[in-house]
Amino acid sequence: QVDTHIHAAACMNQKHLLRFIKHTYQTEPDRIVAEKKGKKMTLKQVFESLHMDPYDLTVDSLDVHAGRQTFHRFDKFNSKYNPVGASELRDLYLKTENYIGGEYFARMVKEVARELEESKYQYTEPRLSIYGRSPDEWLNLAKWFIKHKVYSPNMRWIIQVPRIYDIFRSKNILPSFGKMLENIFVPLFEATINPKDHKELHLFLKYVTGFDSVDDESKHSGHMFSDKSLNPDLWTSEKNPPYSYYLYYMYVNIMLLNNLRNFLFRPHCGEAGSITHLVSAFLTADNISHGLLLKKSPVLQYLYYLAQIPIAMSPLSNNSLFLEYSKNPLREFLHKGLRVSLSTDDPMQFHYTKEALMEEYAIAAQVWKLSTCDLCEIARNSVLQSGLSDKEKQKFLGVNYCKEGPEGNDIRKTNVAQIRMAFRYETLCNELSFLSDAMRTEEISTLSK
Template sequence: MSVQRLLLLEAKFKMHLLLNEDKEIAIAKINPHRDFYNVRKVDTHIHHSASMHQKHLLRFIKRSLRDRVVIFRDGKELTLQEVFDSLRMTAYDLSLDMLDVHADNSTLHRFDRFNLKYNPCGSSRLREIFLKTDNMIDGLYLAQITQELFADYQESKYQMAELRVSIYGRDKEEWNKLAKWICDNNLYSDNNRWVIQIPRLYHVHKRTTSSIRVFSDMIQNVFEPLFKATISPEEYPQLHLFLQQVVAFDSVDDESLGERKIWKDPPTPDTWDSEDNLPYSYYIYMMWANIHVLNQFRRERGFSTFALRPHCGEAGDLDHVVAAFLLADGINHGITMRRSPSLQYLFYLEQIGLAVSPMSNNALFLQYDRNPFDIYFKRGLNVSLSTDDPLQFHMTKEPLLEEYGMAKQMFRYSNVDLCEIARNSVLQSGFEDCVKSQWIGANYYLPGPSGNDISRTNVPDLRLHFRWAETSLEWRRQLRNDRHMTLEEEQSYVAEW
């Protein structure tokens, strides 16, 4: 039945375009000032350590070559020049080919090889020096690159981002170190909010970190500092300030790896002392439970709250997507749902956000022409475009526009389509309500054309009326089938909803 409903939705959208596309384009043309380039669009899935393009990183490395101690290796302190001497390279030799950070054919279905692309020139030393916040120079170079990136965002004006930084859960001081790095380097931009990504690496910490004995140790390291900063913000001023800029949590790792399944009577976190990693659904539930309680507490204190938007459905089993549907506010990728019409239909009904990265998927798991993004969009799922890792996948200093440009050419989108996707990205993002009101309309939270302001979104009311009418129709059908409502009861319920 889900297959039939999705195919019908797709066919209705094609019919809508046949009848109304010319009208939509004409309405958008007479809308003063706005076009695709000057509507707000948010990169809702971008990793901080790979947020610059490769030419940006190359130029920065060349500018930084000087006699400054940057790393401690093999029992001695090394300057950056000495590091390059040990690699038998000079600034003149350095090129994009030698930097070798771009994903290529060797990374397809090989996530381990892709992770090696984070090492400039294949050197873990350069990764630590330039792409880490916690190193001998206190993350100075990465902070400078980030400030330049913020300047680019400010110059473009209409492009926003939600940069992801990592908290590993190895010890409780990680939060204070990260907050200190953010505050000391004044890493704030009106065009950016921060997302915390938590790698699912308990099995690695268990083997390498003596303080991690059971899974609850890792969970406490991640969430206990947040509760303390919420209870006594005056004792943790930098962390409290940083948390005002954090909008969501993410869960990251290679989903294609096999995992141990637990279908009943799972062990509690304080008894999980196995060296095996935990299932994806276990991680997501523990994150959701802690974030849910933390949000209630912070809401009572009048502080900002956090969403859960994990990596999900890039590869691996469909039960990952099932867990995310039950617990997450939005997901990144979601391309494995192409194999499950039922999950697609559920995500459609609930309008759960999907931040899809077709250029990233093309290099890692799925060729671009097979990417389901276009099908999701036509069927009415809440989809947006994101870059994932510009350092590995993009060529210019405006990677998000590259992503939109590629989608426009591959899927033959009109500017109205692109503006609708951009509007979705703002709705999915964690920017404050007052900011969203300024960007896409004062009543943006209302469904359909009631929540649209074409003077800001460049999306005609005709398009959003179609989307809302179809979603309402599907909800009515489900209510009629599931609750056996009369027509009057159904109309009353939908109006209230």
């Protein structure tokens, strides 16, 4: 199984975070961990300034778990990243850039990685953020990754770019949207073309498999992206560009970069907001995360099926934010033949156990009465849509995994019945054949006229 959609800042469960906070306070209370208004602060002083004692903290008082209060309230959900509601603790424990160089965050990620390595057959693809405020962000992230040795054979990294240009523009951090794109992509071209002068970034990029575009999709944009839209260098207003504008320019830059290396584009899409987001992703994305709104558009659902665009779905996350579990379309999508996988999104906010991905599979199996074959097909899909190497996919799926239908399925490895694979393949071929015949009939009738 591969957790195809998970954010690094919430990759641990709440009990893990609580245990780590208590451990650091117990073992290094006098360590200088922050600086406020020119004054250096020890870990003990940080907690004293917040008027709290870590020994009294519980899972409930940590207050990082999403519930009814976050439903349709993305702002309240984002605040759940602040343990005990304190942004100081988020900066200290869940950031890569702080006074201690993101050491605490790295240690927690490595603890999660060790648990994955022990489970042997679980992999994950955590998202790390690049904001585009400065070209130095890439080097800082690479240095954090290398210094703390965050590498794990069971992890593949994806870079998420939050759609928050408007915030940076309003604070005069960026002059235009073009500058944001430049800060995100120019360092990658430089490190790829001239790796000797960018050794740290070049090394880090070996473990990065793709890009994600993230933020609250329900935010409305009054601008409709078209050929009349301003070029990125001319987009200097404080208004945020629409979703389709972000996706198009990320896609263009990733495709250019892919002449030199190979990155996937895997944006969040169809969680909320306009259904046109799914149109943009259909034209640009390798696969998407969420895809809930496909259930409102049979035409788009059919297109995603025909193109077999993978969809990483997170029912427990959706249950706390946008859609009740019983109304989630995952079961319907799976039975229709869309290529869906299960993912956790944010274990810290949505899960209770140490094995968050197994929690997703277990609950889905119970609620929707999924068979063993269903679960194995979902797991197989997760490997196919992941950023694992060709060699690793051969190891888990069989040497012929690239072939379509039963021929590409090694039942000894996937445990997916050949009759299921034959049904999927024949159904898809029939649908494509119907379309081909319809197009041919239309051409003949046009010629006869």
